[in-house]
Amino acid sequence: MNRRALTIFSAVVVGAMLLLSAWAWFQLPADARVPIHWGPDGQVDGYADKTIGLLLLPLTTLGVAALLWVIPVIEPRRANFEKSGKAYGAIWVAVVLMLAAIDVVAVAAALGGTGPTVSADACSWSRGSSSSSSACSGPHRRSCSSSSSEGSS
Template structure:
């Protein structure tokens, strides 16, 4: 699995994140930086400036190396991502973009240009769900992404039926999450995300079980 274009684009996105980190290190005051926000959108977790500017980029870089270079080489052929490499690359790229946006929000908040960081994160998450739902019917059976239940992993027919069913649901959950972030009262935003996510996951799990019983 090559993923050359995705690797290049992810590294460019990481370079953008590193640029924010370097700017923050030399321009932000040496005081604790808000890195976590509660359901009301208010900061409730802080880190020292230098740690805040290093930790998230370091985790992002380690994740990229693991997902794009190490993991595809470690998987056995039975769990290979080869048949879904385009979808896999797009999802890794989208997740990386979301992490960059989240980190940019943290730096901007620390700089006093306070955006609604929670809203940004929730809108980005909703758009990610929409993207995943769009590509879900194209995912072939693997051990890394998708609806991985005992029944989907045991039978490719169940996998395909479940992912055709779950794709539109994920897109709907993304629309609900995005709409909630933009329109709902602040205290409801995270609850809407949790409800949308749990609903689609439970429905997909139950559907995979039912599909397996019908195909016996």
């Protein structure tokens, strides 16, 4: 685990997120609402005003990266922690990238894009459509068709 490289990576990602937010700030009207929460059905069920909505995920990512940076310093069993350094680094990268991806989806939705909606049910994957016919038209079509026919019997 190279904390310096992970810190630089996190700073670049947070910087890109802030640039995206700054760009979106000028694209959105003053009274715009930005999605900040999705329900289990994959639909947006929570919004924030423009300022909070555009800064929430970049600042959260910054806080998470800072926490991930400090954990190895305060870990009392450093020797054990260093043995899992590669896994820790992979988790660090995955968490930062996941938060950045959510930020992109939230900004796109605020700008009027529909984006993907995802739920625990693979049949619910759709690209901005809530109709049941398109929900099972993706790569999981066969499994969705068989699971939905089993549930209706």
